[in-house]
Amino acid sequence: MKKTIISLLIVTLIATIFCGAVGCNPTGNTDPSSLVIWHDKEEAVITPLQDYVKKALPNITVTFERKSSLTDSLKLVGNDPNSAPDMFIFAHDKIGVFAEMNILTPVTDIIGEDFKSEYLPMTLSAVTYKEKLYQLPLYFETLLFMYNSKYMLENEVPETTDELLEYMKNNTGRGRYGFVEQHSTAYYSAGWIHAFGGCIIDDSGTPFPNGQAVKDALNYHTQFVNLMPGESEYNTVNTLFLNGKADATIGGPWMVPSARDAGIKLGIAPMPTVTGTRKSLAPYSGVQGIHVLKFAAENKAQTVKDFLNVLTASEVGIRLAMASGCAPAKTDCYDDERIKKDEMVQIMRQTAEIAVPMPNIPEMDVMWTVVDSLLIDVNLKKKNIDASFDTALEKANSLIDAMK
């Protein structure tokens, strides 16, 4: 008897600890009239969504829950219906990881294929993994060439990278910079690598499939790095541009409202073309949208379907663009009179033609740190490019092998 009681106590204790660790939801997650959606977005993005959904689906309670470590939490509880959300809003680059974990349902299984013709091809290609569409795209982000037109005059905006370099040489010094960017961060350097015909990883998971292009990009880019501050993390670059100490930068749309608030006379221009390759700097794009977890797709099929269908309305993209400067994933949003006037959103639409969606395969997870290390070796530690590249490639291969 004593043994039984002790065993029961142990089982209870383990269950309690487990529930505590994963944030057990005692009410369960099977009520078809309610949906829980995790996200990591700011209120400027979520509020318009929330307002639209409330009106369109008055009989469904949709709770948007902000999670700071969303992907880590999903890795822990994604296949636990008691703890996982029904859906989540996130960038497309983790699709491969979650699809391999078998916690996602392709959205086309729920709402069919018809909606696809109305979306920008780049957004659809970004959210496709192993030929299945795992996200309903809402909007995308990509980097933009921004300048302070009080300092970089209209006739000085560079069309080529050689012109940019010349501008930097003539306008850097005395506490000012002609151009700044996060030069030693993989996300930012990708644009340069793509313009040389290289890439960080291909669809089959091969790192640096065109090594020479990566080395050429690094070598050419060094001249620019030498004219920028050594410290290149987000806060430094942001502060220099917003304080009017840097004439131009490559940054995300999230910088635009701050720049306008800071009194910067902001200009946005197409990405310069690399003189040697005649290809534009082609930054990564991140497509943000709704992912559906398997349990919800199976147990709340109609509610999830209704919800996704509501979010395919063009008005959703228009409202998001107006509230937070997002670039909608739906093509016809750009024809709306309200959006036509937004220079930044329209330039992002143009950039969508050249932007490269971040790879969504699981192997990309390890490449961010590999490329960051390579950039630090070359740009900051001034190590030999060939040797640094060989080290990075070796590390990438070993990490990818370890994943298998």
Next chain:
Amino acid sequence: MKKTKFVLAVILAMMTMFSLVACQLQPTPQPHVCESVCEICHRCTNADCKEDECKVKCAGHEPMYAVVISVPEDWQNPNLWAWSDPDGKGAFASWPGEPFTKMNDKYYCYVPGFVNTIIVNANQGTDAAIQTDGITIEREKNVLVTIAEDKSATVVDLPDTEVVPLYVEKFVVHANVPISWETVQMWAWSHPDGKGAFSTWPGETMVAETKDGEPTGWYTGKVPTWINRLIINGNEATDAEKTADMVIGEPKEMWITVAKDLTYEISYSDPDKAVENITVYAKIPASWTSPACWAWSHPDGTNAFGSWPGEALTQDGEWYTLSVPGWINSIIINGQVGGETLQTVDISVEAGKDLWIVLSQEVGSDGKYTATVTYEAPAE
């Protein structure tokens, strides 16, 4: 009928002529010329004068005393560093102090009456930089200091034969200019009388500021407090290298940023000075443990701390406190209850101000706590 018309025309012509003559006779208002001008600040000293031109009155001045120096020939661009010993009160803001003004074969500078110790230095920014030891002078006296080759100094009362120009109150102007400007000058005058601060265009050359031997991008000069118009110009002072006429409101230390398109901004505080930290005071529900603060700048998303949940708050009585960068404008207070992380909604706050945040006792329908923010300690 013809006659009547003629008479009417004559009358009309006469009336027109009369009006014209009458207008000519109206006296044109003449600008008031102040007869009680302060020699130091050029403002009116007559408290009874109500004329517009005399609206800004002289507030009086601390007496200033001349330090005249004679230095060896190779001492170029000498400066004066001055203070009161032993209390250490300084006359000038930062080393190397106030530049001397050339006066025939000597130089002069003015100091307040409290100064009793000086250092003369020269050739700053070069390998030949040189300075004397502290030289004692008598307070409230005009003095002549002769520096020898070996840097020793002889101090005597200023002889009557040395006529020093009158003291003129000045303020510092800092200018940050387009990078293509290799020299920077300022031209200043008083409007509407047109009296100029400097004798010839393009005016006084400004001196490049340095920090740790590197140029900061700022140039410095001084202008009399009586000027109310200023032009910053560079190189040859062509139209493409000068600002428009700037109207100077308050004659006090200012920082002028001139952009490449020649637009300018005037600030009365150093725009490059780092933003000071602010203190966050938070009152949290009693059940919370390990309270922390997550803070960022919206909408650019610059985070104050490296990773969630941010920096731990420290208990100070019934408040939890933390010093955070002054530029943040969004904040979340979070904590633990029974292993679960609880948090407030995103709280928007004004940047640069200390914050008192009182959390609600009950959690909202979205699972988050609301909060009341004040910028002064709330009354108990």
